[in-house]
Structures are given as C-alpha cells and as structure tokens.
Amino acid sequence: ETGVTQTPRHLVMGMTNKKSLKCEQHLGHNAMYWYKQSAKKPLELMFVYNFKEQTENNSVPSRFSPECPNSSHLFLHLHTLQPEDSALYLCASSQETGGTDTQYFGPGTRLTVL
Amino acid sequence: GENVEQHPSTLSVQEGDSAVIKCTYSDSASNYFPWYKQELGKGPQLIIDIRSNVGEKKDQRIAVTLNKTAKHFSLHITETQPEDSAVYFCAATPGGYSTLTFGKGTMLLVSP
Numbered sequence: 001e002t003g004v005t006q007t008p009r010h011l012v013m014g015m016t017n018k019k020s021l022k023c024e025q026h027l028g029h030n031a032m033y034w035y036k037q038s039a040k041k042p043l044e045l046m047f048v049y050n051f052k053e054q055t056e057n058n059s060v061p062s063r064f065s066p067e068c069p070n071s072s073h074l075f076l077h078l079h080t081l082q083p084e085d086s087a088l089y090l091c092a093s094s095q096e097t098g099g100t101d102t103q104y105f106g107p108g109t110r111l112t113v114l
Numbered sequence: 115g116e117n118v119e120q121h122p123s124t125l126s127v128q129e130g131d132s133a134v135i136k137c138t139y140s141d142s143a144s145n146y147f148p149w150y151k152q153e154l155g156k157g158p159q160l161i162i163d164i165r166s167n168v169g170e171k172k173d174q175r176i177a178v179t180l181n182k183t184a185k186h187f188s189l190h191i192t193e194t195q196p197e198d199s200a201v202y203f204c205a206a207t208p209g210g211y212s213t214l215t216f217g218k219g220t221m222l223l224v225s226p
Contacts, residue, residue: 002159033213042118043158043203043216056213090157099207099214100146100165105157 003027004106006091012112013081021076021109023091029104031097032074034066037088037108049074050097081113116141118206120217127194128225135220137204138186144206147180147187148214152201161202162189194224 003026013019025032034046048056049068063085065077074091088108094101117140127133139147145166150158164171164178164187171178175194180187187206191198201221205214 002157004157040123040218042218045213048213055211092157097211097213098209099212100209102148102160102163103214105150105159107155107157 002104004104006106010110018079023074025093029093029095031094033092035090083113086113116215118215118217124221126223133191135189137217139206143208146207146209148205149189150203196224199224
C-alpha cells in the first residue's frame, strides 16, 4: 500500500454518462496529481493541485473536470467522454509540487468508454 | 519543454542475468532523474533516483548512472529475479516547480 487509494478500480461508461473518479491520500501531502496512462505512451500529466489550488492544467479537454475539496481528496469528474479517453487514470501525491519530491501513486482506475 | 526517450520498449532476460534500461533527455537544466517500477494492477512506485551532482547511485541489486554531458542515464539491475518483471519508467525534471516528464516505459520480463 502506498497510502494513496483510488475508487472505483474499474469503470465502464457510455459517451453520454457522467461519472466521477475519487482519490484519497493518507500521507499528509500538500500536492495531488491526475495522470492519464495509455498503452505505449508516456504518463501524461493532466492536473496538479497544491494546497487545494490548481497549479497546472496541461491543455486537458473540458470534459474532464477536477475538484480538490481539501489536501487529502481529489476528484475527476467525467462527462461526454470519447472512446479515445479509455485509459488508466492514476492519482499521485507528493509533499510539495516541486519536481524533486517523490510522487506516490495510487493503483489507478481503468476506464473504458463505449 | 523536456523530452525523455527510453529504450528498449521490451526486454527479456533469463533469471540471474543483468538488465540495462537507457534514457536520454533534452533539457540540460534537468537535475533530478527518478526511476519508477509498475507491477501489474498497481501504480508506479519509486525504486531509485539520482541527482545531477553524482554520477552513480546503488541500492542493493539496482544502480543508476548519469552522464550529464551526453544527457543520458541508465538503470542497471543485476542478478535479476522473476519478481523484477514489471514496467520501468524513467523521468526527468529541472526541479523547482517543474513537474516530471516520463519516458514511455520498458517492459522487463525475467524468465525462471
């Protein structure tokens, strides 16, 4: 266990559905991240939050909407997704947002968009 | 921005052999280079990292080397075991508020 949990572990949704991914960290960290992991591609950073404030949005389509109500919880709200959005979505946390701080990853949510 | 290339994409070795995974980076300002291991059904986990002020770092059977002049760094695993089978990712960052840039990953398969 890394101290970062994600639910659900698997999600299948249609293109018209609305769903949310949840991430919780029990490490007392201040920074949280959403990554997208697709086959044969590097991990793609989507969003970064530091002390509940979004500090980075890597040109992510608006059909992905993050929410960080506190430093321990991070959500990714999904609506009107496309089949190419099918991927493993990983949440991570670190003490601060500095690139040299070790990031601790959750197990991911495997998302399939039909 | 930073660009990280990783080779090979897959690597098969026999148990007990050594394995080497290589990465190159483009941003000469990068100064922190972690390696992550991702086992099936799990998220990536940090296994070793190196900073630009050293050329080599070891931790039991794993070691990382860094050549700043050539802008490449490598992961070395000696005496491989079946439980080393996983996907390994290298990453680089200039530090500060810059985030990590990851390579595409190497699937290591260790056969008994």
